[in-house]
Amino acid sequence: MSGSSLPVVYGDIEAAAQRISAHMLKTPFALSPSLSELLDVPIGLKLEHHQTTGSFKLRGACNALLSLSPAERKRGVVAASTGNHGRALAYAAKAEGTVATICMSRLVPENKLAEIRRLGARVHITGASQDDAQREVERLVEQDGLVMVPPFDNPAIVAGQGTLGLEIVDDMPDVGMVLVPLSGGGLASGVALAVKSRRPDIRVIGLTMERGAAMKASLDVGRPVEIAEMPSLADSLGGGIGLVNRVTFAMCNALLDDVVLLSEAEIAAGMRHAYAQEREIVEGAGAVGIAALLAGKIDPAGRPVALILSGRNVDMELHQRVVNCETDLLREDAA
Numbered sequence: 001m002s003g004s005s006l007p008v009v010y011g012d013i014e015a016a017a018q019r020i021s022a023h024m025l026k027t028p029f030a031l032s033p034s035l036s037e038l039l040d041v042p043i044g045l046k047l048e049h050h051q052t053t054g055s056f057k058l059r060g061a062c063n064a065l066l067s068l069s070p071a072e073r074k075r076g077v078v079a080a081s082t083g084n085h086g087r088a089l090a091y092a093a094k095a096e097g098t099v100a101t102i103c104m105s106r107l108v109p110e111n112k113l114a115e116i117r118r119l120g121a122r123v124h125i126t127g128a129s130q131d132d133a134q135r136e137v138e139r140l141v142e143q144d145g146l147v148m149v150p151p152f153d154n155p156a157i158v159a160g161q162g163t164l165g166l167e168i169v170d171d172m173p174d175v176g177m178v179l180v181p182l183s184g185g186g187l188a189s190g191v192a193l194a195v196k197s198r199r200p201d202i203r204v205i206g207l208t209m210e211r212g213a214a215m216k217a218s219l220d221v222g223r224p225v226e227i228a229e230m231p232s233l234a235d236s237l238g239g240g241i242g243l244v245n246r247v248t249f250a251m252c253n254a255l256l257d258d259v260v261l262l263s264e265a266e267i268a269a270g271m272r273h274a275y276a277q278e279r280e281i282v283e284g285a286g287a288v289g290i291a292a293l294l295a296g297k298i299d300p301a302g303r304p305v306a307l308i309l310s311g312r313n314v315d316m317e318l319h320q321r322v323v324n325c326e327t328d329l330l331r332e333d334a335a
């Protein structure tokens with residue numbers, strides 16, 4: 001592993017774990033009997049959707065906030081977010097006595113927006129893409145002196161998300177493969193660095209939707225590229241990686257063994273399995289690990305697999321329609 005030249009090192013993740021441990025849950029890890037039987041290897045589920053605020057994003061947000069100077073904290077923080085980062089940052093800011101301003105595109109579902117307002121953050125809705133929301137963040141940094149806490153492309157965020165990888169190796173010491181939901185790559189960068197630093201032989205696979213997979217497209221051409229954002233059941237995986245990506249592109253490029261793409265129907269099947277077999281409510285982004293296994297797109301090669309249920313912040317009406325197989329919602333023809 002060429003980890004030594006990367007913008008985050010293993011010690012950063014260990015330091016993050018110490019910094020944030022009092023502020024978050026150590027989420028449960030459960031073996032899935034049905035998936036283990038299907039794949040004929042032990043399949044473990046990291047139930048991170050039970051994390052406070054409903055996703056792993058609290059780990060990075062808390063680590064970033066606790067790494068600020070008192071003067072920076074006083075100015076307030078600002079971020080662009082498709083929902084879960086904004087929610088996590090709003091929660092963490094309130095807990096630390098500062099104010100968060102959250103910028104988001106109008107594709108973000110109403111339930112996520114309402115929750116962020118409820119947590120006491122200011123919300124700015126702007127444009128139709130994550131890149132538009134990011135431009136609003138930069139304006140607020142320049143005009144009002146707010147401190148930017150980006151959703152993924154930041155060393156403190158990556159180190160915070162990486163604490164999840166430490167827990168996975170503790171939970172399943174013989175794990176041979178880790179399946180990680182992938183969007184901007186903060187989670188995948190941190191988890192891959194954590195698990196490969198502990199055990200260099202662990203394979204780490206990024207999972208994302210076919211529709212608008214910006215990191216996959218960027219890795220394929222060897223530099224960050226922009227691609228069109230489209231509605232998906234895995235709305236938390238939407239958005240670009242930033243044309244001037246500084247942290248996560250290089251880390252995903254160095255540390256991910258593969259990236260697997262999933263259709264909307266496969267993601268829906270993952271959500272249904274999570275609900276019916278595992279008795280867990282997960283959002284589309286949180287279901288991609290199960291989806292990839294069910295779709296036969298992962299070969300564990302006889303070794304135990306751990307996957308991350310990364311979030312549960314789904315509109316419950318939508319969740320019910322997915323569970324009831326109302327597949328007209330999935331609009332495969334629009335892809």
Ligand SMILES: *Cc1c(COP(=O)(O)O)cnc(C)c1O
Nearest residue numbers: 084183184185186187285310311
């Ligand atoms: C943000 C998010 C992801 C993807 O994380 P990145 O660090 O952007 O790759 C996956 N699942 C959920 C639930 C998320 O909120």
